[in-house]
Amino acid sequence: MTPTVPLREESMLKPASTAASRVRHWLSGLPTSGRVGLALVVLWLVLGAAGPLLAPYDVGAFVSPEVFDSMSAQHWLGSDYLGRDVLSRLLSGAQYTVGLALASALLASATGAGLALTATVCPRWVDEVISRFMDTLISIPSKVFALVLVAAFGSSLTLLLLIAAATYTPGAFRIARALAINLNQMDYVQVAYARGEGRLYIAAAEIMPNMIHPVLADFGLRFVFIVLLLSGLSFLGLGVQPPNADLGSLVRENISGLGDGALAILAPAMAIATLTIGVNLLIDALPGRGRRITGGR
Amino acid sequence: MGAAQDHVQVSGLRITAPAAGGQETPIVNDVDFTIPKGQVLALIGESGSGKTSIALALMGYARGGCRLAGGGVRVGDTEILTLDASQLRTVRGNRIAYVAQSAASAFNPSRTIMDQVVEAAVGRGLISRPAAEAKAMGLFRALALPEPEAIGGRYVHQLSGGQLQRLMAAMALMTDPELVILDEPTTALDVTTQIDVLRAFKRVVRQQGATALYVSHDLAVVAQVADRIVVLQRGRVREAGDASQVLEKPADIYTRTLMAAARPSTQARPHRPAPQQAPPLLEVRGLTAGYGRVEAGVPKIPVLRDVTLSITKGTTLGVIGESGSGKSTLARVIAGLVAPASGQVLFQGQPLAPTLSGRTREQFQRIQLVFQNADTALNPAHTVSRILGRPLAFYHGMDGRARNRRVAELLDLTQLPAGLADRHCGELSGGQKQRVNLARALAADPHLILCDEVTSALDTVVGAAILDLLAELRRELDLSYLFISHDISTVRAICDDIAVLYAGQKVEMGPRNGFGDAPVHPYTDLLIGSVPEMRRGWLEEKEMAATPPPLATAQSANLCRFLPRCAARVEGLCDRLPPPRIVLGGGNELLCHHDGQALQHLQRGRQSAVSP
Ligand SMILES: Nc1ncnc2c1ncn2[C@@H]1O[C@H](COP(=O)(O)OP(=O)(O)OP(=O)(O)O)[C@@H](O)[C@H]1O
Ligand code: SF4
Ligand SMILES: [Mg+2]
Numbered sequence: 001m002t003p004t005v006p007l008r009e010e011s012m013l014k015p016a017s018t019a020a021s022r023v024r025h026w027l028s029g030l031p032t033s034g035r036v037g038l039a040l041v042v043l044w045l046v047l048g049a050a051g052p053l054l055a056p057y058d059v060g061a062f063v064s065p066e067v068f069d070s071m072s073a074q075h076w077l078g079s080d081y082l083g084r085d086v087l088s089r090l091l092s093g094a095q096y097t098v099g100l101a102l103a104s105a106l107l108a109s110a111t112g113a114g115l116a117l118t119a120t121v122c123p124r125w126v127d128e129v130i131s132r133f134m135d136t137l138i139s140i141p142s143k144v145f146a147l148v149l150v151a152a153f154g155s156s157l158t159l160l161l162l163i164a165a166a167t168y169t170p171g172a173f174r175i176a177r178a179l180a181i182n183l184n185q186m187d188y189v190q191v192a193y194a195r196g197e198g199r200l201y202i203a204a205a206e207i208m209p210n211m212i213h214p215v216l217a218d219f220g221l222r223f224v225f226i227v228l229l230l231s232g233l234s235f236l237g238l239g240v241q242p243p244n245a246d247l248g249s250l251v252r253e254n255i256s257g258l259g260d261g262a263l264a265i266l267a268p269a270m271a272i273a274t275l276t277i278g279v280n281l282l283i284d285a286l287p288g289r290g291r292r293i294t295g296g297r
Numbered sequence: 298m299g300a301a302q303d304h305v306q307v308s309g310l311r312i313t314a315p316a317a318g319g320q321e322t323p324i325v326n327d328v329d330f331t332i333p334k335g336q337v338l339a340l341i342g343e344s345g346s347g348k349t350s351i352a353l354a355l356m357g358y359a360r361g362g363c364r365l366a367g368g369g370v371r372v373g374d375t376e377i378l379t380l381d382a383s384q385l386r387t388v389r390g391n392r393i394a395y396v397a398q399s400a401a402s403a404f405n406p407s408r409t410i411m412d413q414v415v416e417a418a419v420g421r422g423l424i425s426r427p428a429a430e431a432k433a434m435g436l437f438r439a440l441a442l443p444e445p446e447a448i449g450g451r452y453v454h455q456l457s458g459g460q461l462q463r464l465m466a467a468m469a470l471m472t473d474p475e476l477v478i479l480d481e482p483t484t485a486l487d488v489t490t491q492i493d494v495l496r497a498f499k500r501v502v503r504q505q506g507a508t509a510l511y512v513s514h515d516l517a518v519v520a521q522v523a524d525r526i527v528v529l530q531r532g533r534v535r536e537a538g539d540a541s542q543v544l545e546k547p548a549d550i551y552t553r554t555l556m557a558a559a560r561p562s563t564q565a566r567p568h569r570p571a572p573q574q575a576p577p578l579l580e581v582r583g584l585t586a587g588y589g590r591v592e593a594g595v596p597k598i599p600v601l602r603d604v605t606l607s608i609t610k611g612t613t614l615g616v617i618g619e620s621g622s623g624k625s626t627l628a629r630v631i632a633g634l635v636a637p638a639s640g641q642v643l644f645q646g647q648p649l650a651p652t653l654s655g656r657t658r659e660q661f662q663r664i665q666l667v668f669q670n671a672d673t674a675l676n677p678a679h680t681v682s683r684i685l686g687r688p689l690a691f692y693h694g695m696d697g698r699a700r701n702r703r704v705a706e707l708l709d710l711t712q713l714p715a716g717l718a719d720r721h722c723g724e725l726s727g728g729q730k731q732r733v734n735l736a737r738a739l740a741a742d743p744h745l746i747l748c749d750e751v752t753s754a755l756d757t758v759v760g761a762a763i764l765d766l767l768a769e770l771r772r773e774l775d776l777s778y779l780f781i782s783h784d785i786s787t788v789r790a791i792c793d794d795i796a797v798l799y800a801g802q803k804v805e806m807g808p809r810n811g812f813g814d815a816p817v818h819p820y821t822d823l824l825i826g827s828v829p830e831m832r833r834g835w836l837e838e839k840e841m842a843a844t845p846p847p848l849a850t851a852q853s854a855n856l857c858r859f860l861p862r863c864a865a866r867v868e869g870l871c872d873r874l875p876p877p878r879i880v881l882g883g884g885n886e887l888l889c890h891h892d893g894q895a896l897q898h899l900q901r902g903r904q905s906a907v908s909p
Contacts, residue, residue: 033312187674192630193653195741196661197689206685 030181034285040278044271048098049093059092060243062082068254068262081254089250090267096246098275100157100230104164105223111165112172113215116204120180131177138170142229149240160239169173176217179211186210213286220283224276231272247272303331304508305338305355305476311843312350312359312532322362325350325532332525337502337509341555342529343756344727348512351529353512354378356393357385372476391415394469394755398481400461404453410464411449418471429471436467439504440497459490463497465767470505477502480512480692487619487783488827495521495829496836514756516559517829520544528552541833558761567708575606576646578777579631579664579745584640586630587801591638600626601801602858603640608745608794612773615783615792615809617824623801624781625669628747628759631779637699643863644745656896663736669750671730675722681708681733682718688740695748699901707736711766728759732766739770747779751788764791784825800858809887818887819865824829857888865891865899 030038038112047054056098057063063143064079079085115134119127152160183189184207192206231248233239240246245253257265310328313321314870325347332338340737342349350363352649357377359365372393373645380388388396392559395555397403404413415429437445440463453461453598456772469477483491484500499522500508513519519540520527526543528551536549584604584706589597603716608614616624631642636651643649644664650656657824668674675684685704689695695703705715711732722730738746748767750759768791770776788795789809796806805818806820812821829835855875860866880886881893889896 137462187668188669188676190629191666191668191674191737192633192636194661194664194666195691196656197660197691206676285829 002102033281037278037281037283037285040274041282044098044275044278047091047094049095050096054092055085057085057088059245064230068257068260068264070263072119074170077267078263079084080184080250086250086264086267089245090247090271091127093213093245093247093250093268094241094293096157096244097227097230097248097272100161100163100246101223101226104161104175104226104230105168105185105219107165108222108226109176109219110166110171111169112174113208113211115169116176117182117207119177119205119206120184121199127177128292130173134170134173137166138174142167143232146229146233147236147238150233155238155241157240159229160233164229167229168222168225172215172218173223174213176215179214180207183207183210208237217283218284220279224279227272227276304336304373305332305510306371307331307368308371309332310348310351310354310370311366311367312354313364313366314898315362321364321366321817323366325354328368328529328532329533330525330527330534330537332508332510334508335506336524337511337522338527339513339523339527339893340529341513341519341529342592343514343517343555343758345531346529347532348514348529349646350532352395352510352512355476355478356395358389364435364746388543390421391472392474394468394474395468396462396471396477396479396482398484399466401453401458403465404461405442406453407451408457409450414449414464414468414471417468418652418876421472423472432887433467433471436466436470436501437464439501440464440467441493443496444465445907457490459486462486462494463557466501469505470501470507473505473507475507475508477509478512479509481514482511483516483518484513488785488829489823490618490841491518492827492829492836498522501834515829516544516556517831520831520833521829526786527832529556542701544833553886556831559750575641578610579779580607580641581605581631581641581710582641582643584627584630584636584637584642586626586637586640588635594639596638601798604801604803604845606796606803606806608777608779608907610744610777611771612793613780613791615788616781616793616802617783617788617795618781618798618883619783619824621800622798624783624798625749625800626667626902627798628749628779628781628810632664658692662741663744664747665741665745665752666747667738667749670754671722671734674731674734675720675737676775679724680719680721684722684733684738685718685736688737690784692741697713703740709741710739710770711736727755728762731759735763735766735770739774743776745777745779747781749781750783751780753784754783755854759898760787767791770898785829786828797824802858802888804859805885806886807881807883807888811885812884813882815900816881816893817885818889819891819896819899820859820894821887822900825860827901855900865896867891 027035030117045063062083064075064083064084067083069075069079069083075085075087076089080089085154113132119130145167148169149159149163159292189202189206192202197206227247230239230246231251233248233250236250237252240249242249247268251272252263254264255269283294307389308329310325311323312325314324316322328347330338334804340351342348342443350360353360354365355370355372355377357370357380359366365378368378371387375388375390375392377385380892404410411430411433414433415426418424418430418432419426433449434445437448442448442460442463448456448460456464466479469781479498483494486494495518498759500726505858511519511522523540523900526538527534528543528549530551532700535551536543536547538548542898543552544556547556582605585594585596585599585602587596587598587600606614618625624877630637631649631655633649633651633656634689641648644660647660682704684703685707686700689700689703704718708717709714713729713732713736717729717733723735725733731754735751751767752763755763764787767778767780771778778792780788780792789812793809795809795812797820798806799820805821811817815822817825826839837892856861856873857866857871857876860871863871866872869891874890876888876890878886878888891899
């Protein structure tokens with residue numbers, strides 16, 4: 001005897017969603033804090049990309065007779081300790097900070113995730129080797145590591161990028177590996193193995209799409225860490241070298257204005273703060289598990 | 298029945314859930330029922346029919362986002378839905394108790410059981426701690442828990458699922474509630490455990506004179522405990538009445554469908570004799586496997602021990618056993634996901650390499666694996682057409698048009714609408730997912746499909762439809778199945794041969810007809826005897842399974858694994874020598890010290906319990 005009741009599988013077709021409507025839907029699901037974060041992030045990305053074009057003055061030009069001047073019509077953010085235009089220098093600094101941090105974070109996250117996938121789908125010993133290497137890397141204090149390298153090779157943008165990336169790759173690796181190893185145990189991945197699929201396919205098509213959200217959230221966090229690391233290095237005089245300056249260098253060079261509460265030091269400090277806070281707000285508002293598993297370096 | 302004597306009255310209950318666009322969809326609609334004092338009412342229906350929502354509404358609670366939109370719930374002389382939050386809390390703690398499906402998650406692993414059982418009653422100042430402990434022990438005893446005086450000192454990880462379920466009932470009953478709500482309390486348990494738990498629940502609820510609401514999807518279980526039955530479908534009452542009326546003379550067509558699906562009938566299908574000359578399609582020889590490092594032929598965590606079985610082309614081998622007996626591990630070894638520690642797997646006469654890397658694409662293609670839980674078996678990032686398209690491209694090199702055409706054919710074959718192809722599996726129902734899961738295996742064009750509990754996560758009606766589909770596909774495509782299940786009636790319905798696993802040992806194997814009557818292996822006997830029948834009074838008739846006294850000595854590795862639980866064991870023999878493999882007249886091969894006659898004698902009276 002077979003049951004004769006219609007199956008409980010009524011169709012639930014929904015209208016095809018366009019990319020635009022998906023974005024709108026995603027935005028509407030974002031809490032206010034997330035939208036504020038998103039706005040800040042977009043603002044800094046735009047400023048970082050277009051900064052030099054927007055700058056009213058040349059970065060190195062001495063344009064004001066006054067040092068630590070306050071706001072004025074010619075100099076919206078006043079002048080710095082040498083009488084240069086703070087706004088112009090801020091815009092150019094944003095380019096270095098955002099660009100360098102973005103590139104390093106991308107490098108760190110991509111390397112971390114790539115190695116994590118490799119460790120997951122390859123034989124056990126590969127995982128052992130990679131994990132031990134990462135453990136070694138993570139046990140070196142990052143500032144000291146940076147100091148030594150900069151002292152040895154002299155500061156350059158490439159070196160800074162590599163230092164920042166190397167510092168944050170192990171953390172990215174650990175988190176991505178934890179994710180990938182869990183996903184590797186999922187039935188659909190096991191089915192793919194049992195189908196005879198190659199490692200590359202399994203890593204790229206079965207595992208990766210399901211870890212992309214948390215990895216993106218982690219990427220945001222690494223970006224923040226790197227901004228702070230680079231600013232810290234610049235503050236110590238080891239970062240981006242004069243006459244160029246990133247946001248951290250701007251804080252350092254204008255440190256003597258701190259007593260007067262000069263805009264020249266407040267503005268770059270605020271810039272670092274809003275950039276990092278913005279990214280954090282955005283990450284925290286991202287849907288799903290992404291939030292939980294991030295943390296630590 | 299006069300309203301005055303009804304202890305619980307639900308009238309016109311409406312519950313709504315939020316839907317897209319800020320609207321609300323009703324999940325429970327105009328539900329009315331009453332429970333007379335001291336009786337047990339069962340709510341029965343498939344998942345999504347609103348059973349749990351109604352049960353929670355009796356405590357004035359609505360799950361996240363849902364809303365108690367209308368109607369009334371009266372318990373005693375309290376209108377539950379008019380109470381404020383603090384009044385509700387008092388009512389929930391003192392007068393209404395709730396026992397959930399999974400007890401393990403209801404206990405805190407870092408505190409003793411006793412602490413947690415007495416906490417609520419003592420915390421509310423209803424009773425002093427020593428008095429509460431004494432009372433708890435009384436309940437433990439009434440619930441037939443082992444060592445009632447000492448069990449309270451244990452922690453969660455030291456207890457089995459069935460014991461935790463009973464302890465949770467004890468916790469719920471501490472405050473002498475007038476209404477007990479049991480939400481699928483035995484669904485997660487093995488049948489052999491379920492029967493003890495059911496018996497304990499029933500007795501204690503009677504003793505306390507409590508009114509009870511029992512939520513379940515299993516009519517046979519409900520038949521044992523309920524005085525009244527309410528059948529739900531999609532939030533509406535289909536039928537309500539006395540248990541005996543609903544079970545014996547169901548008035549509603551839907552109730553009849555549920556009953557038909559609950560016990561799949563054994564289709565009269567001739568057992569195809571194996572053509573003797575051809576080697577079996579799949580042969581497993583002396584397989585020992587497990588997890589962890591292998592030392593001296595034994596893995597660190599041994600699971601399967603010396604398992605031998607074979608599947609002839611075109612037939613279905615059922616594998617049953619309780620949770621943890623190694624059924625899934627067997628499928629994994631055959632699929633190459635777990636390497637055997639010793640023993641061999643042969644496919645079409647050829648030995649299969651122990652690991653994936655040694656197998657050919659042809660071998661991969663011919664053996665396909667279908668997992669129990671379709672939620673985790675389908676990649677959430679892929680669309681249905683991609684999921685089905687991959688094996689087509691991978692094994693058959695199909696692309697573009699040909700592939701799309703084949704995907705459409707596969708959807709058709711598994712009775713799915715073609716429009717499904719572009720959806721992600723998160724947008725499918727449970728039954729649809731399981732069909733896609735099956736279609737993916739079919740896409741490879743396999744000879745053998747390893748089905749690991751493919752219907753266990755599904756409702757009875759949907760599950761029965763999947764079983765029908767499997768039978769039909771087998772006829773059309775000349776497939777063989779290894780069909781893993783913990784449910785003997787499902788296995789008996791669709792399999793030609795059956796193997797019984799106990800703790801990784803194959804204790805019995807034979808043609809399905811050999812499982813209808815005694816003699817069978819003592820464990821098989823226990824399994825079959827524990828499946829509730831769909832009639833009232835079965836539980837009472839079933840005399841308490843004679844629980845053997847605990848063993849004096851620790852069990853050594855090569856003795857019968859079933860020894861500690863075996864009621865038929867022979868002292869001085871079973872606890873000294875490993876059991877021999879014997880073959881009974883019906884063709885069943887089993888692992889036991891008793892011979893067929895002795896078993897027949899022991900099992901007399903069970904007969905026909907599950908015979909078609
Ligand atoms: N990866 C693993 N590592 C270690 N032990 C495992 C692993 N997978 C399973 N086990 C153990 O092996 C034993 C058998 O597991 P298996 O999944 O084969 O049981 P099963 O019969 O399929 O049970 P169920 O009915 O619950 O699915 C269990 O005790 C389990 O805890
Ligand atoms: S060998 Fe002994 S203990 Fe094992 S099933 Fe047979 S009678 Fe029971
Ligand atoms: Mg299993």
